[in-house]
Amino acid sequence: MRVVVVSGGVISGLGKGITTSSLGRLFKARGIPVTILKIDPYLNVDAGTMNPYQHGEVFVLDDGTEADLDLGNYERFLDQSLVGTHNLTTGKIYRTVIEKERRGDYLGNTVQIIPHVTGEIKRMIREVAQAAGAEVILVEVGGTVGDIESMPFLEALRELSYELGEGHMAFVHTTLVPVVGPVGEAKTKPTQHSVRELRAIGIRPNLIVARGPLPLSPDIKAKISLFCDVPPDAVISVPDQPVIYEVPLVLEAQGVGSLLSRTLGLPERTPDYTTWKEFLATYRRCDAVVEVAVVGKYTELRDAYLSHSEAFHHVQGHLGKEVRLVWYDSEDIPKNPSLLHRIERSDAVLVPGGFGARGVEGKIQAIELARTKGIPYLGVCYGFQLEAIEFARHVLGLEAATTTEVDPASPEPVVCLLEEQQGIHDLGGTMRLGAQRILLTAGSRIAQIYGKTEIWERHRHRFEINPKYLDRFQEHGLRVTGTSVDGRVEVLEVSDHPFFVGVQFHPEFLSRPETPHPLYLELVRAALGRKEVATPVASPPALA
Ligand code: GLN
Numbered sequence: 001m002r003v004v005v006v007s008g009g010v011i012s013g014l015g016k017g018i019t020t021s022s023l024g025r026l027f028k029a030r031g032i033p034v035t036i037l038k039i040d041p042y043l044n045v046d047a048g049t050m051n052p053y054q055h056g057e058v059f060v061l062d063d064g065t066e067a068d069l070d071l072g073n074y075e076r077f078l079d080q081s082l083v084g085t086h087n088l089t090t091g092k093i094y095r096t097v098i099e100k101e102r103r104g105d106y107l108g109n110t111v112q113i114i115p116h117v118t119g120e121i122k123r124m125i126r127e128v129a130q131a132a133g134a135e136v137i138l139v140e141v142g143g144t145v146g147d148i149e150s151m152p153f154l155e156a157l158r159e160l161s162y163e164l165g166e167g168h169m170a171f172v173h174t175t176l177v178p179v180v181g182p183v184g185e186a187k188t189k190p191t192q193h194s195v196r197e198l199r200a201i202g203i204r205p206n207l208i209v210a211r212g213p214l215p216l217s218p219d220i221k222a223k224i225s226l227f228c229d230v231p232p233d234a235v236i237s238v239p240d241q242p243v244i245y246e247v248p249l250v251l252e253a254q255g256v257g258s259l260l261s262r263t264l265g266l267p268e269r270t271p272d273y274t275t276w277k278e279f280l281a282t283y284r285r286c287d288a289v290v291e292v293a294v295v296g297k298y299t300e301l302r303d304a305y306l307s308h309s310e311a312f313h314h315v316q317g318h319l320g321k322e323v324r325l326v327w328y329d330s331e332d333i334p335k336n337p338s339l340l341h342r343i344e345r346s347d348a349v350l351v352p353g354g355f356g357a358r359g360v361e362g363k364i365q366a367i368e369l370a371r372t373k374g375i376p377y378l379g380v381c382y383g384f385q386l387e388a389i390e391f392a393r394h395v396l397g398l399e400a401a402t403t404t405e406v407d408p409a410s411p412e413p414v415v416c417l418l419e420e421q422q423g424i425h426d427l428g429g430t431m432r433l434g435a436q437r438i439l440l441t442a443g444s445r446i447a448q449i450y451g452k453t454e455i456w457e458r459h460r461h462r463f464e465i466n467p468k469y470l471d472r473f474q475e476h477g478l479r480v481t482g483t484s485v486d487g488r489v490e491v492l493e494v495s496d497h498p499f500f501v502g503v504q505f506h507p508e509f510l511s512r513p514e515t516p517h518p519l520y521l522e523l524v525r526a527a528l529g530r531k532e533v534a535t536p537v538a539s540p541p542a543l544a
Contacts, residue, residue: 003168004260006138008174014176017070035086037137041143041149043089046089049428052301061084061458065083072509079513083131118156175209178212186214188223205228212239275514282317291347296328311508314513317513340369347375350383357406367383375498385461385464388492398412404417404463431461433459438456438482440454446493458510467487491504501519
């Protein structure tokens, strides 16, 4: 087993997750079996109970784990699906240690952070690497070096490096090199301080990844090298990139792949980036722009919808059409009708998932607009449930239609609690979660989009479409074209519309740069179609 630890210094939000994912890609490009584990030093057992404003989107894995959004980055960069053990939290570790203590597993010993908590951390890391069949495991330590919360994890990793012996482990420290003052001077002091902090706990970085707005000059690299005691070629500059998928190539160009291979005693191999580079070349070569309106309630923090944005980046790298996302806070829509006029000029509309009553009416207004004006529409999870409510209200004339999530006593509960959810009080890990098999109706739009009639998609919800309304939906043109094997409604589509599809599941979690998700791809294709109709061009059209 070889381990690469990625820690962070100075501030959080440096792009440590992207750095880790990109380092993973360097090994993957060399054909070395690799996996990634994320440590989140918070006490929550998983990310499922956290508000998206705190840590961004909750990313759902195949096995139903509600994980930190970095797991999404790992899956996208490695093109590999991960399981819940790849997200280690303080909550999970302590829960296990306390369960063991209650069972009497510690045989009368005093249970302590060292060696019991650190021992559990090491055991879990080893198990994950083994279960994944990985030769290299990257371990990203969330938070910033110096935080009290991350101490047991860093101590465990230091111990692990001693146990594995020389040449089995590499430490990569990601820091910020800010550019300050009127002449734009790059400052190395914060990096020096955070490396000192790391060394104080017995960890000596092998590599320093310096983040910042600009590339590091040779003298700044030399300075970091001298003060932080790493060779100059181990000071890596990763300035901000127009798209995150450039980062593996930025690292590769500075020799990081060979350097890490050497540090870990792995034979040097030539990396293969053929499909990755094709994706980036198409991404950069855009000859048209489509505008997609995203109507949600967490629009102030883009990370809350990260997988959706990434899915559109993947489409851009496949079609060579720039996808511009315009964010609308659904709460503002009822107060400001001009927003609907603006949305009407978009080429497509997406209503992503969400929870609770806030912002629901604005989303329903945007969905009505998309349906009645022929704007391509994709509804995901809540966006799908609200599509049914909009249809019930405005086509079936059921004005009181709503979800029991908003009004538990509603006379028209078009969306209601899943039967298995009744009586559940704990919020953590109790939704309908993870990958489930879905059967699509042959000949439907959705079956065409996927090119098959059986799919697996990931879920995260508590409510579902009430089957009581399905006959009336079908009669009036809202068709059920996908169901789970146990008969739940998974897909609703309006047939006489350029593109109007809602899905109970979360397709955004399965989109990857080299294999964009077909729903996003087809939504953007439909958006291009609408654009062509709306703005005919005299000369031969640039659009395919
Ligand atoms: N709030 C809805 C439910 O629980 C939708 C969930 C979601 O969009 N992820 O069913």
